[in-house]
Amino acid sequence: MDGEDLVPCSECDLETYTGFLCLDGGEWLCSACGSKKIVVVKCDCEVDMINLHQAMFNVASKLPLTDKSIAIRLDRAYQIIKEGGYDIDDVGDSTYVIKKASTSLLSDNSHQYLVTKKECNCPDYETARAGLCKHRLAVLILEEMKNVD
Secondary structure, eight states: OOTTOOEEOTTTOOEESSOEEEETTTEEEESSSOOOOEEEOOOOOOHHHHHHHHHHHHHHTTSOTTSHHHHHHHHHHHHHHHHOOEEEEEEETTEEEEEEGGGTTOTTOTTEEEEOSSOBOSHHHHHSGGGOOHHHHHHHHHHHHTTOO
8 A cells, every 4th residue: 555545444434645554464454533443455555664664653652642633743743754855864862853744954944953751852742642742753763663673
């Protein structure tokens, strides 16, 4: 399943292009409604993508995905990691510098964010529920990937 597939969830009937989290073995879980029901579709994940998806699932299982804003930010966090377009530098101690690759050459670092599991200096951090901006969610997924076998 790629980012352009539209698949309806059996619980909420929403069609989302990235609303399903891949689980090992080609099973997918709806992230739009937080449904724990499994939707089986063909999956062609590579081993590293399976770790990413498992980490995403582990993080998602701790979040109130019925809040659409969190589900959307979680999807964006996943895209930051999966699709690229961002430079993500692990500077140690669970701290990352995340910046859009297209703005990496800006000398003022205006689109560069210092992110930990607990905070981020992006503008969205202040308004996002519990400070769960896409950058923090990406860091939570990256940190969780370290724990996935």
